[in-house]
Amino acid sequence: xxxxxxxxxxxxxxxxxxxxxxxxxxxxxxxxxxxxxxxxxxxxxxxxxxxxxxxxxxxxxxxxxxxxxxxxxxxxxxxxxxxxxxxxxxxxxxxxxxxxxxxxxxxxxxxxxxxxxxxxxxxxxxxxxxxxxxxxxxxxxxxxxxxxxxxxxxxxxxxxxxxxxxxxxxxxxxxxxxxxxxxxxxxxxxxxxxxxxxxxxxxxxxxxxxxxxxxxxxxxxxxxxxxxxxxxxxxxxxxxxxxxxxxxxxxxxxxxxxxxxxxxxxxxxxxxxxxxxxxxxxxxxxxxxxxxxxxxxxxxxxxxxxxxxxxxx
Amino acid sequence: xxxxxxxxxxxxxxxxxxxxxxxxxxxxxxxxxxxxxxxxxxxxxxxxxxxxxxxxxxxxxxxxxxxxxxxxxxxxxxxxxxxxxxxxxxxxxxxxxxxxxxxxxxxxxxxxxxxxxxxxxxxxxxxxxxxxxxxxxxxxxxxxxxxxxxxxxxxxxxxxxxxxxxxxxxxxxxxxxxxxxxxxxxxxxxxxxxxxxxxxxxxxxxxxxxxxxxxxxxxxxxxxxxxxxxxxxxxxxxxxxxxxxxxxxxxxxxxxxxxxxxxxxxxxxxxxxxxxxxxxxxxxxxxxxxxxxxxxxxxxxxxxxxxxxxxxxxxxxxxxxxxxxxxxx
Amino acid sequence: xxxxxxxxxxxxxxxxxxxxxxxxxxxxxxxxxxxxxxxxxxxxxxxxxxxxxxxxxxxxxxxxxxxxxxxxxxxxxxxxxxxxxxxxxxxxxxxxxxxxxxxxxxxxxxxxxxxxxxxxxxxxxxxxxxxxxxxxxxxxxxxxxxxxxxxxxxxxxxxxxxxxxxxxxxxxxxxxxxxxxxxxxxxxxxxxxxxxxxxxxxxxxxxxxxxxxxxxxxxxxxxxxxxxxxxxxxxxxxxxxxxxxxxxxxxxxxxxxxxxxxxxxxxxxxxxxxxxxxxxxxxxxxxxxxxxxxxxxxxxxxxxxxxxxxxxxxxxxxxxxxxxxxxxxxxx
Numbered sequence: 001x002x003x004x005x006x007x008x009x010x011x012x013x014x015x016x017x018x019x020x021x022x023x024x025x026x027x028x029x030x031x032x033x034x035x036x037x038x039x040x041x042x043x044x045x046x047x048x049x050x051x052x053x054x055x056x057x058x059x060x061x062x063x064x065x066x067x068x069x070x071x072x073x074x075x076x077x078x079x080x081x082x083x084x085x086x087x088x089x090x091x092x093x094x095x096x097x098x099x100x101x102x103x104x105x106x107x108x109x110x111x112x113x114x115x116x117x118x119x120x121x122x123x124x125x126x127x128x129x130x131x132x133x134x135x136x137x138x139x140x141x142x143x144x145x146x147x148x149x150x151x152x153x154x155x156x157x158x159x160x161x162x163x164x165x166x167x168x169x170x171x172x173x174x175x176x177x178x179x180x181x182x183x184x185x186x187x188x189x190x191x192x193x194x195x196x197x198x199x200x201x202x203x204x205x206x207x208x209x210x211x212x213x214x215x216x217x218x219x220x221x222x223x224x225x226x227x228x229x230x231x232x233x234x235x236x237x238x239x240x241x242x243x244x245x246x247x248x249x250x251x252x253x254x255x256x257x258x259x260x261x262x263x264x265x266x267x268x269x270x271x272x273x274x275x276x277x278x279x280x281x282x283x284x285x286x287x288x289x290x291x292x293x294x295x296x297x298x299x300x301x302x303x304x305x306x307x308x309x310x311x312x313x
Numbered sequence: 314x315x316x317x318x319x320x321x322x323x324x325x326x327x328x329x330x331x332x333x334x335x336x337x338x339x340x341x342x343x344x345x346x347x348x349x350x351x352x353x354x355x356x357x358x359x360x361x362x363x364x365x366x367x368x369x370x371x372x373x374x375x376x377x378x379x380x381x382x383x384x385x386x387x388x389x390x391x392x393x394x395x396x397x398x399x400x401x402x403x404x405x406x407x408x409x410x411x412x413x414x415x416x417x418x419x420x421x422x423x424x425x426x427x428x429x430x431x432x433x434x435x436x437x438x439x440x441x442x443x444x445x446x447x448x449x450x451x452x453x454x455x456x457x458x459x460x461x462x463x464x465x466x467x468x469x470x471x472x473x474x475x476x477x478x479x480x481x482x483x484x485x486x487x488x489x490x491x492x493x494x495x496x497x498x499x500x501x502x503x504x505x506x507x508x509x510x511x512x513x514x515x516x517x518x519x520x521x522x523x524x525x526x527x528x529x530x531x532x533x534x535x536x537x538x539x540x541x542x543x544x545x546x547x548x549x550x551x552x553x554x555x556x557x558x559x560x561x562x563x564x565x566x567x568x569x570x571x572x573x574x575x576x577x578x579x580x581x582x583x584x585x586x587x588x589x590x591x592x593x594x595x596x597x598x599x600x601x602x603x604x605x606x607x608x609x610x611x612x613x614x615x616x617x618x619x620x621x622x623x624x625x626x627x628x629x630x631x632x633x634x635x636x637x638x639x640x641x642x
Numbered sequence: 643x644x645x646x647x648x649x650x651x652x653x654x655x656x657x658x659x660x661x662x663x664x665x666x667x668x669x670x671x672x673x674x675x676x677x678x679x680x681x682x683x684x685x686x687x688x689x690x691x692x693x694x695x696x697x698x699x700x701x702x703x704x705x706x707x708x709x710x711x712x713x714x715x716x717x718x719x720x721x722x723x724x725x726x727x728x729x730x731x732x733x734x735x736x737x738x739x740x741x742x743x744x745x746x747x748x749x750x751x752x753x754x755x756x757x758x759x760x761x762x763x764x765x766x767x768x769x770x771x772x773x774x775x776x777x778x779x780x781x782x783x784x785x786x787x788x789x790x791x792x793x794x795x796x797x798x799x800x801x802x803x804x805x806x807x808x809x810x811x812x813x814x815x816x817x818x819x820x821x822x823x824x825x826x827x828x829x830x831x832x833x834x835x836x837x838x839x840x841x842x843x844x845x846x847x848x849x850x851x852x853x854x855x856x857x858x859x860x861x862x863x864x865x866x867x868x869x870x871x872x873x874x875x876x877x878x879x880x881x882x883x884x885x886x887x888x889x890x891x892x893x894x895x896x897x898x899x900x901x902x903x904x905x906x907x908x909x910x911x912x913x914x915x916x917x918x919x920x921x922x923x924x925x926x927x928x929x930x931x932x933x934x935x936x937x938x939x940x941x942x943x944x945x946x947x948x949x950x951x952x953x954x955x956x957x958x959x960x961x962x963x964x965x966x967x968x969x970x971x972x973x974x
């Protein structure tokens with residue numbers, strides 16, 4: 001019998017997807033912007049001569065200048081330094097929230113979709129309930145009802161142990177913001193993953209894996225989930241942007257990150273009050289937020305096209 | 314007989330990021346008035362794209378880049394989209410492969426047919442409704458008045474394909490192009506549809522182009538057969554010639570590899586090694602050369618042209634200098 | 643001749659909920675009372691039109707669908723309805739190859755990984771022996787070892803189908819269900835895969851259940867052929883016998899509908915009118931009576947019994963017997 005041969009050229013699904021992504025200019029631009037902002041968030045505060053908290057009442061509400069590139073706010077704090085630290089807040093929150101929400105959503109969605117039955121009905125019922133409650137209301141209620149008791153508990157722990165970690169109010173903020181936002185974000189991921197798993201689990205290669213006698217754990221982790229990931233990656237990219245907007249929205253409304261910790265949201269909120277006189281205080285954080293969100297969406301679109309090329313299954 | 318459609322040098326390219334890939338490479342085809350032509354080939358040979366290009370229905374990124382297609386004194390490839398749209402409904406009818414997705418699920422089937430008539434023929438609504446019922450009766454749908462009120466999902470696959478045929482006939486076309494219309498159907502239903510199209514062709518005095526991968530199916534249907542391989546016509550002959558004297562090595566191999574009801578059980582079938590080339594990876598010269606038992610080094614030099622087979626029906630043409638040489642010898 | 647699989651009264655009913663509020667329940671009788679012995683080393687084919695239950699039969703035998711009733715004995719041991727864990731030891735012996743070459747392989751695994759998985763899972767080779775084993779499997783299906791590093795999307799349909807066959811062979815099975823395994827392939831590739839299946843059968847003494855709708859292909863590869871209609875077996879006979887002397891009116895209609903590669907073949911074949919009724923509400927009595935040219939009153943009321951007309955040739959039909967066969971031919 002003559003043998004069919006092939007060549008040795010290297011290949012890989014991710015390599016191909018990356019090649020397609022690189023050709024998408026908007027996605028590459030988005031990727032660059034995101035990398036840039038992350039870089040600034042990580043090293044920016046060290047490079048800046050100003051501390052984001054240090055007030056200098058002599059230079060209040062200054063417009064952009066050589067010494068303060070983006071001007072100063074009403075307490076004389078450097079806006080650029082605050083923006084850079086705000087980027088830390090934004091990325092920490094976005095990543096923390098998304099990782100938590102994806103973890104909950106993927107676990108519940110995958111198991112529900114793969115096994116079906118009463119657990120599936122319960123998970124779907126629970127996502128429906130969660131999604132039917134207004135998101136803002138949920139976050140406000142959680143923050144309002146939990147912030148006080150947790151602060152008191154932390155205070156008590158501090159008195160007991162004198163461990164400075166219990167004095168860190170930023171920590172409470174972050175935990176509460178992560179928690180409440182993850183709580184409203186996970187159902188979308190759960191539904192997406194469940195739908196994907198439902199469509200993948202009856203593909204012939206999954207049935208073939210069953211016919212080979214492989215266990216459900218292997219089938220779910222090696223055959224079903226990897227093939228259900230494409231849309232999830234796209235959703236995560238867009239979700240990171242959405243989480244940033246949400247964090248800003250909640251901080252804007254005063255239920256997110258508490259001042260003086262800078263967040264783009266509370267900077268926008270502060271800037272809005274004085275924008276007729278000092279427009280730079282509103283424009284700078286709003287523009288950064290808009291650009292980063294758009295960058296995430298470009299990247300998400302690019303990933304979508306890269307992972308689902310037309311004419312290829 | 315006069316030629317109804319003359320395709321000359323048709324070339325179709327897919328625009329790809331790596332550069333254009335040629336899927337149809339200079340095809341010549343003629344359809345006579347009243348004739349039924351079978352176009353046979355495997356997936357990716359360009360048989361569907363060739364026909365879709367005539368009526369301006371090529372998918373995005375795929376374009377006819379050279380050649381002409383004369384139909385009623387006009388070049389279809391040079392027509393404006395508007396003019397093509399008029400040709401599409403009235404002079405050339407099209408039937409697609411998948412009857413399940415080719416009908417709009419939210420419009421009653423009578424209305425779907427009537428819509429085409431109102432638009433194409435300028436009929437009034439009541440006229441079109443009457444004509445739609447007539448068309449349903451023509452394609453052998455029982456109780457056509459009732460069926461006109463049915464939704465597509467209420468019909469079986471075979472019935473839907475009949476509706477598609479009725480729509481293809483709505484404009485009273487001179488040419489009906491059927492793109493694998495029975496591939497998705499069961500064998501008993503396939504036989505019904507083949508009978509129907511054969512019967513309609515005679516009654517309506519149309520030309521029919523039937524695209525298929527199934528040589529056995531086309532044997533009872535076509536007057537003439539064109540065999541396509543990797544975007545070129547390799548053999549073009551009257552149907553009896555193709556089956557009695559298959560000449561191109563590809564046609565012969567294709568016929569040999571068909572299991573038949575009369576064949577010998579449990580024996581190995583003669584098979585062609587390898588697979589057809591992908592678009593964009595066509596070998597130089599004769600595209601079949603890498604799989605051909607008769608191939609010689611010269612085969613890779615130039616794409617062979619169709620030429621008459623000596624000693625056969627004058628309409629029997631084949632694109633293989635080697636078999637022509639042998640026929641002369 | 644020993645029966646590798648003894649199948650008795652196998653049936654599969656799917657429950658459906660209909661109506662806008664899921665308030666109407668209905669049952670699809672996809673497979674009813676299927677009984678057959680599959681003999682070691684033979685190729686038994688099942689043919690019929692869509693909805694006849696032939697694929698369901700294959701899935702139920704392998705317990706990939708839980709049968710609703712009946713028994714499947716593999717080498718004397720009952721396997722119908724076993725749970726996954728109890729079924730696992732049998733999985734090695736009983737394999738399947740699917741129709742669609744484009745979704746039969748996990749797109750995220752290389753060919754090598756796909757073939758290694760069952761070998762390692764069932765402990766059929768050590769990690770050190772693995773590359774050699776994968777090479778052997780690829781060689782069995784006519785492919786060079788270089789394919790091990792390829793992903794499925796880089797392969798043609800025929801090549802993928804070869805890999806799917808190699809994957810089934812990886813477990814060193816005794817029995818393979820070929821569920822329309824060549825239907826989606828191009829004509830020139832179909833012949834290659836058919837030849838490959840014939841070669842492997844000889845080399846490994848495999849038993850096939852070959853599910854197909856193409857009668858010419860079935861004629862070519864089978865020892866015995868079963869014809870199914872709407873979830874029931876209507877005729878079962880040695881291949882030569884069935885194609886030379888089809889008895890059931892449905893088998894005859896099916897055979898006459900197969901296009902012949904001969905432009906001079908007579909056009910007026912015996913045509914079945916109408917289409918297959920819905921399995922949701924199958925006709926009473928003989929399920930074929932709505933399309934049968936020789937149906938009688940009895941066919942509308944009574945389910946025909948499964949009987950042997952000659953040794954090995956079974957049909958389920960009231961109207962046909964050896965005696966009135968000629969009579970029936972006169973009518974058509």
